[in-house]
Amino acid sequence: MLDVGDGNLVHWEVCGNPQGKPALVVHGGPGSGCTPYARRFFDPERYRVVLFDQRNCGRSTPHASDPAVDMRHNTTDHLIADMERLRTRLGIERWLLYGGSWGSTLILAYAERHPERVSEIVIPSVTTTRRSEIEWLYGGAGAVFPAEWHRFRTGAGLPADDSRTGWSGPAADRTGVVQETLRAYARLTEDPDPAVRDRATADWAAWEDAVLSQEPNGSPTIYADRPTADLKAFVRICAHYFSHGAWLEEGALLRDAGRLAGIPGVLVHGRHDLAGPLGTAWELARAWPGARLAVVQDAGHKGSEAQRGEVRAALDAFAS
DSSP states (O other), X not given: OEEEETTEEEOEEEEEOTTSEEEEEOOOTTTTOOOGGGGXXXXXXXXXXXXXXXXXXXXXXXXXXXXXXXXXXXSHHHHHHHHHHHHHHHTOSOEEEEXXXXXHHHHHHHHHHOGGGEEEEEEXXXXXXXXXXXHHHTTGGGGTOHHHHHHHHHHTTOOOSSSOOTTTSOHHHHHHHHHHHHHHHHHHTTOSXXXXXXXXXXXXHHHHHHHTTTOSSSOTTTTTTSOHHHHHHHHHHHHHHHTTGGGOOTTHHHHTGGGGTTSOEEEEEETTOSSSOTHHHHHHHXXXXXXXEXXXXXXXXXXXXXXXXXXXXHHXXXXX
């Protein structure tokens, strides 16, 4: 456990070859926590793999499933600082960064601030957490799943039958509707009544599962099936981050991608990723000198065997 201040302890572990190439696994969510599954992409003879649970989730403490936990000290800047503390603690000069979805946003934010500490980057399922991406995931996708979005919106205790829908209203209204929805869930996940928190958590998970429901691979209830405490932390941290735009200036990660020049990168993205459409990965590949984009035709946000093969091939290549 790494003491990162503000009463927070961040859980970390190291596996593989102690003399191997250092690599850091940056999990998604935000708030998903790290699992042993992520180790399987690395050759343990050639990699020294570091895994950590970001603040308030996984095995880190205090846990966000407790509504009394103060979330003020959990922001993108805090997580970047935690990564630097961990690197220093382990005596690592430079490391490869691996992670997808929210993990890719945190990787890019870290690498653009500390490019001298990054050797390579491998990202499956690219996101940069722009407001436009958040508005798509929690509003725009309702054009594909209108009944499910109606339930998501009304689950927040908000009207869903007015003209300002999350997908068809004017752009300014759409922004307001999505932010209003996310802020409502952030409040509900901190409600002192456990029944209110449970209902909000289930409604959020149902929406996340709906967005991925048409993908050909993976469980149809990949979110709802999570252990109760982990799911509560995930939903609370997601609502906390996305209602604040992850404390990132809009478009900054794409704007500043030139800072990654000299860092080789592989982006692996599924053609059918409705949660994070391919456009963001394409934009990043164009803005980042030295990045290669592999589009996987049979994959979505949950991946596929072909997508996992692309990731393993990239990591194997960088190991040597």
